[in-house]
Amino acid sequence: MEWELLGIILAGLGSLYLWAFKLPYSIPHPQTSSHGRETRFDVLRGFAMIGIVMIHIHSYFQFFHPADTSVIRTTLFFSNLSRFSVPLFILTSAIFLRKKEGYWVSKIKNLLIPYTLASIIGYFIKYNDYTVLEFLQFYILGKVFAPFYFVPLLMQFYIFFYIFEKFLLNHQYTKVLLLVTFLVNLASNLGIFDSILPKDYHSISIFNYIFFFQLGIQIGLSKDEKHRPTENVSFLFGTFFFVFLFFLICFSGVYGIDFKNHHLIYPSFVFLAIWEILPKFNQKLATIVSFIGNNSLFIFLLHPFVIHTMHSFDPYSFGGPFLGYIVTLILNVGIPTGIAVIVQKGKSLYQSRHFVEPR
Template structure:
């Protein structure tokens, strides 16, 4: 329950402050243009993807230096700070989800087949004894590499939407479905479903993230609001962000608690905070994070291989704990993004030569 305390406190304080002080807060909504995609969702995905890598870097440092308390507590702080990542990634994945005539084609070619190929490769690299049964088990539960659990989790949501989209998108039921999904998600976070679900299913349980998926669908059908391209900084939200940092610092350094991925309130607070202040970032930073968000699948599939091979190298050899951390982050984000860039440029050159 401790990972929810922070979010519950934030939700209560934020709601009261917004209500009594009439603070204008813009809630995320799709672009009002059918041809223009709202890039802030992709920027959120970019931040989430970087956060997921930071979570795994903590395990990497802990593997080599479990007794270096200051370093491990610092990497734990950054890991806990990043625990908004998986819920936000699921939310943004649901926003533009539509049931089209070739619904499964894009999922097959852009997600399932790459996941299968990298699972096969990872299985033969990481494990010595091989069996078809073990691979099938690892494949369906996302256990070849730890981050791979996200793909079976996401595919379950795609299945649920495929069969129940008419219910999710019914306008008159939207608020009730949101409330029901929140209740199910909260009860799941408290562990009430754990005794009734297979133990292997816990890590890919859709009940832990149901609210974010439903909220993403709800945002995807909401009407856009008029945006101010240069909103004034919101002092209250910045104060709450400072409160977040202080509380996560206490949990990480004093209690050394490793948060879970499935918060409820904390990711929503981060989403609204970032959403209302994204225009304050420089264009270069926004474009970079946007590119990472658009090419996040490459990081999902390649980053586990990179961090796996790096477990044979002490991170301190890269220049100490601080430089080692930054270098590790750069490698695990940069190599997949560079791979994405090379592949996309190759496709463009191939098509231009083909039609020239």
């Protein structure tokens, strides 16, 4: 609650600053590029995917070296720093969401089938005693691997959107819905729904992330207001960054507190901050991160297999804590990304051989 309250106070002060000095600032909005894809959101998803890996690396190091306080507090800092990742995935998943022909076909083909295959394989690899009932429970709740809870969570949002699409996309209600979902999400973060909802449902509760879903819809409906951030706005983001960084160090390094994935203000702040620095971002690095974001499903589903296998090896065996962290990060992002490259090239080769127009 202390971290949530701090975020709300800082966000309130920032809003007051923008209002008092009449600084022009518009909500981020999508733009369709010449290739028909909004690559900036792929960059955001790329950062989020790397962040998810960093969260799990902390657990990996903690598993082997719980008594090595200095190292564990450092990995905890990077884990807490990355807690914007899941909210950012929910947000970007909602931006271009529309109920059109093939809505469920694409969700089943691109998400549910890969998740099902990964869950089946993962269940037989990770567990020793197999029962259909246990697998179905793990599958529905996303418990085969810890990160898999995201798929049942996202599927609930897809169902929610399919049912209430006309209401959610109505410009007349979007701002009111944004406020309502913020309050609902805040109530969920404070544990108000814990006694009402089944305990097994807590981890995949849509109330934990419903504000970010609605924020994504709001961004998807927004237009370019021709406002450009001024130096004062950049200064504001810079100031907030150092304030958050200070408290991240305190909470992680001093108190050893492990943050939740669904704090409200911190992920929203990181989203806006990254959005502001994207135009100044190194183009080559942005292309790499964008590719990771575009193929995030591969990394999301395959990374748990990599980190699970690595639990047979002490991370320090890769050259100590520092090199061990770097190697673990590279392997958990690089191996699934490499598989994504191979699959993409295979698809392109298959299409070029079977769909060439006859001469």
